[in-house]
Amino acid sequence: MQTSTSKRGKKDDRPLKLRLLERAKEAGFDAVRITKPDAVPQAQPRLADWLSKDRHGEMAWMAETAERRSSPDALWPDARSVIMLAMNYGPDENPLALLEARDRAAISVYAKNRDYHDLVKSRLKQVARWLAETTGEQVKVFVDTAPVMEKPLAQAAGIGWQGKHTNLVSRDFGSWLFLGSIFTTLELDADEPHDDRCGDCHRCLDICPTKAFPAPYELDARRCISYLTIENKDHIPREFRKPIGNRIYGCDDCLAVCPWNKFAQTAREIALQPRDDLRAPTLAELASFDDAAFRAYFSGSPVKRIGRDRFTRNVLIAIGNSGDATLVGIVREHLADASPLVRAMAVWALGELARDEARGLASAALAREEDEAVIGEWRAVE
Structure with a gap:
């Protein structure tokens, strides 16, 4: 011993x-x-x-x-x-509740x-x-x-x-x-494995907005909102934009709906408890970040790893889903952004919030745009 x-x-x-x-x-x-x-x-x-x-x-x-x-x-x-x-x-609160506040950004609990x-x-x-x-x-x-x-x-x-x-x-x-x-390299006695306690429950599968589970215990990451908003470096496919809602970084739906959460406990580590300014930030505030502001705001946070362009792409999708016409001015400001990821989603968001305005701008925008993905977004609103 x-x-x-x-x-x-x-x-x-x-x-x-x-x-x-x-x-x-x-x-x-x-x-x-x-x-x-x-x-x-x-x-x-x-x-x-x-x-x-x-x-x-x-x-x-x-x-x-x-x-x-x-x-x-x-x-x-x-x-x-x-x-x-x-x-x-x-x-310390239900992550699903924030999904109803469409002018706010839902960031994954972690x-x-x-x-x-x-x-x-x-x-x-x-x-x-x-x-x-x-x-x-x-x-x-x-x-x-x-x-x-x-x-x-x-x-x-x-x-x-x-x-x-x-x-x-x-x-x-x-x-x-x-x-x-x-x-x-130490030999230690192994503990007993845990048995599966899911039973007949399939709430986590049913709630997924993008149907990312082909079958129980199987995940297609390509359809998962966490993958799409974090790992995916490209444009987010059109079929997933509406289901994303206001989720700008990750998705907690399948986790939050699990009935075993009735035994869950609030994190005791202060560093794992939500920052007050990240509980329900406004889309308007988050859309205003340049690279320096983005890095400062998310200093120490995993969100910082995706970079300002992917982050703003996600925020613009949430704005397009918000139904809030007061955000059109913010969308407009991103139509000439240096990043094609941002420009493309600004066009999509404008089409969602102010279709007639988007159509009116399309011809002139197409004449000067060189990125194929952004061109495709403009043509979609013509």
Whole structure:
């Protein structure tokens, strides 16, 4: 049995697993369970099937890292145990309520404060450092930017189960958990996997605005609003613009509707609680950002990663869906934007809010526009 010295200098002879759990809780994690690197053999064929159907869209890195992603053994052959850790980011209000306020912007719950990648990784390092110092074994930490199948591993470890919306569901925290992992050369006893508790429920599938679930437990990212507004670097296809509504960064619908959320808890980490100015910002304010203002406003937020142009593209779609004619002046200002992504959606938004005005401007705009996508938007409103 490994022992360590407590803060008071006394030897701690309690079981290592108990001390590990205590350290993780002290670091801010709400759930900690252990599994083995070979615990998810079904991950490889499922990932291969998903990729073969091109359901990853433009996320080329999913295919490039498929071998390492589908097998922790391939990622680090020396690993003997995988410690899965989860941090609760439960909201203090229903995210679906904001969808009715069409002059406001709906930002996914996880993105309303600090970038969780930084927060979770720093806490993982704290726990991993203690484990390495205590046992002398090697450790590596991973958050979801690494090629790790975190959700299947979390289910194998017993933290929760992958619901029909493909996200992890917990009996204690609903659908609101960030995941991280510590791989180690240390041999630890594995916990029991979690069974599926979705039953006959299919609320998460029914609520999806863009029908992104071909079947239960299957996601077509190309139709997912989170993918479209975040990962997609191109113009958002016309068929998805109306369903996007006022969701300008991500989508929480399938998470928020899960009945297991009745047991969810509000995030205890202040850094994971919503910034007041991101709870329900106005579309008018967000549409006014130049690059510098955008970066300043979203400093420390994951929203910053998509850049001002993609962000403004999303905001203009929300404006086009708002039905608010008072926003036409703001749309007009973006018709000559330097970014084709922005110009194209400004044309679309103008067509939605002031069709006659858009038609009146189309001929002159077409004469000077060089971008094919923007030309296509102008022709659509002629």
